[in-house]
Amino acid sequence: PDKKNKAQKAMGGQFLWNAQLAHFKKALRLLTEDAWWPFEHAVVYGDTDEPVASTEELYALLQRGQYEPIDVDIEADDKDPWKVTKITCIGFSAPHVPGQRTITVQTEGRHPATDPVLAEIVRWLSLEGYQKSFQHGIFDIQTMWRLWGVDTGGWVFDTQVAHNAVRSDAPHDLQHLSGEYTDTPPWKPPKEEKGKLVHESSAAQRKYNSRDAFNTTLVRRAQETELEAESARFVHDLDLAMHLCARQMERVGLPVDKDRWMSWRDKAQFYANAARADMDRYMREHGAADFATTFNPNSPPQLLWALYNPGGPCRLTPAKWTEPSKKHPRGQPSTDKTALLAHKGH
Numbered sequence: 078p079d080k081k082n083k084a085q086k087a088m089g090g091q092f093l094w095n096a097q098l099a100h101f102k103k104a105l106r107l108l109t110e111d112a113w114w115p116f117e118h119a120v121v122y123g124d125t126d127e128p129v130a131s132t133e134e135l136y137a138l139l140q141r142g143q144y145e146p147i148d149v150d151i152e153a154d155d156k157d158p159w160k161v162t163k164i165t166c167i168g169f170s171a172p173h174v175p176g177q178r179t180i181t182v183q184t185e186g187r188h189p190a191t192d193p194v195l196a197e198i199v200r201w202l203s204l205e206g207y208q209k210s211f212q213h214g215i216f217d218i219q220t221m222w223r224l225w226g227v228d229t230g231g232w233v234f235d236t237q238v239a240h241n242a243v244r245s246d247a248p249h250d251l252q253h254l255s256g257e258y259t260d261t262p263p264w265k266p267p268k269e270e271k272g273k274l275v276h277e278s279s280a281a282q283r284k285y286n287s288r289d290a291f292n293t294t295l296v297r298r299a300q301e302t303e304l305e306a307e308s309a310r311f312v313h314d315l316d317l318a319m320h321l322c323a324r325q326m327e328r329v330g331l332p333v334d335k336d337r338w339m340s341w342r343d344k345a346q347f348y349a350n351a352a353r354a355d356m357d358r359y360m361r362e363h364g365a366a367d368f369a370t371t372f373n374p375n376s377p378p379q380l381l382w383a384l385y386n387p388g389g390p391c392r393l394t395p396a397k398w399t400e401p402s403k404k405h406p407r408g409q410p411s412t413d414k415t416a417l418l419a420h421k422g423h
Contacts, residue, residue, distance in 0.1 A: 118287030142207035168290035
């Protein structure tokens with residue numbers, strides 16, 4: 078309702094409404110029924126009143142990485158991996174078997190150089206033969222590399238990358254993915270103060286970490302099926318390989334830092350703006366003076382004129398037509414992506 082552009086309204090009705098109804102239906106069910114959520118967590122180095130996990134239980138969970146991905150999630154004190162000063166806890170989860178729980182290890186105040194449990198976790202993270210999955214792995218592995226000196230191996234799945242492969246225009250954060258793929262009850266996120274994440278207590282943070290790890294497992298299992306159904310697993314794998322390439326660039330002294338990234342963005346925007354200006358000038362030279370504003374290639378009516386009008390600059394023969402409608406009983410030349418690709422190179 079806040080969109081005034083007719084094309085945006087039509088697009089919202091065409092592509093978003095069914096998904097919105099599905100979310101409303103799910104919300105109604107979760108609010109009126111007792112959702113079954115098999116979440117059990119335990120803590121290594123927690124408070125006395127928390128469920129306790131032994132180191133043997135933790136190591137048994139990690140050993141399963143030999144034949145299936147273990148979902149890993151860390152909590153830190155900043156959203157920017159280069160500003161993080163401490164990792165507060167690290168959680169592990171996998172598809173549950175009887176008696177198994179999601180396990181969080183309290184790491185604040187400890188370091189692999191002095192703590193045997195963290196030393197074993199770092200050794201496990203570094204091994205290629207043990208499969209790991211993350212929600213936003215590029216953050217986690219960069220942070221652990223900076224603070225713990227571990228070069229994570231065996232990174233085989235990332236839920237954020239997987240979601241981008243099939244729904245690139247949607248949010249990719251874990252709360253959105255959990256709502257989309259699971260029956261996880263809603264939870265209260267931590268407060269954010271000047272970029273820092275502030276939890277109510279250490280116990281609340283550990284439970285939050287365990288829940289994130291567990292939700293990553295649930296989301297991943299749904300996404301693995303979705304990627305196969307959409308024939309998009311190769312897109313995920315290719316993007317993940319590019320993440321690993323970016324990580325290696327950091328290792329060999331070609332850092333992708335924020336200032337450089339913003340500089341690249343500004344340069345790209347400069348050339349894009351210049352191309353738009355050239356396009357607008359060209360169109361006006363070829364009879365587009367009737368357009369009240371700058372020529373907009375994202376406007377189907379303007380693009381329709383530019384490509385197919387006998388008095389326009391291109392005068393192309395349409396490769397595809399739209400379906401007949403009241404306004405256009407015989408249809409009209411199409412400007413969708415497949416129609417444009419047919420003229421690639423013109």
